[in-house]
Amino acid sequence: MSRRARTALAVIVLAGLAALAVWAVSGLLPFGTPSGPANRLVRTLDHKRQVANAVNGITYDMRGVDTLGEELILFVAALGSAVLLRHRRDDVEEEERAAGPPIADALRVAGTVLVAPLIVLGAYVVGTGHLGPGGGFQGGVILASGLLLAYAAGQVVALERVEPTALVEVAEATGAMAYALVAVGGLVFAGAALENFLPFGTSGQLLSSGTIVVLSVGVGLEVTGAVALILTEFLDQTLLGQGK
């Protein structure tokens, strides 16, 4: 296909897409309608589940089964990349692993200083998803990026000494298992899988919203482990055989 034909096709498709988007958006309620269905949903969740953040009320309660599926997708993706990439790693001698490129002093200092605040931020975002913006997924990726920052700061030697691979694998498995166990718990204690069977507490308190906060922390562990595992395997691949 010639360049002109491709441009014409792109313009036609994009114009059609824009028309559809405008059509869809024009049917919505005006922005910030105080009495719309979203507002009713927020208040229902706040009253019935004592969860201040309705988004996580939907993610971990009303649509908890969807989240279970999404969590397992990430679990399997991390597992698959680890299995595939580790198989290749065995072929290369350990001595051929290089230390990576030299690291600038500024990056070293900034990285080292930022690792601890980043981990605190990640734990905060995981732990307060039921109170405000955040939750297991977002906080989990922040926690995993702490590991990457340690690598970027040149602490790769320290990372290898503590062997985080075993740790991230355990975190991933524990998070996935916690979610499944809470789902079974709903079946046992409340008659339906993922039914919210814990005491709800008071909305706005750290310990509130029943199983929502538990599931959020479980997903946080799982995502931390999965993202850290995928990125560690990718890093290993990049460093493998660099000294050849």
Next chain:
Amino acid sequence: MTVLQVVALLGVAAGGTATVLVRDPVRQALVSGGFGLQLAILFFVFQAPDVAMSEIVVATVAVPLMVLLALAKLARDEDPSE
């Protein structure tokens, strides 16, 4: 619609176009990270902070890093002199 929302929308339009127009894959990975940040601002301005946070962590941490690591590996495999 407020001025802030219009500015955020225009920023996303410019960022998306820039991501497409950059041809070098390494630069494209970084520009797409900046585009993700613009999207996060858009979500935040439209009062969806949860989505904004997800967008930040995915677009500025996970995706560029995976792309860059894959590109580094590919570049070395193609050039055995290194």
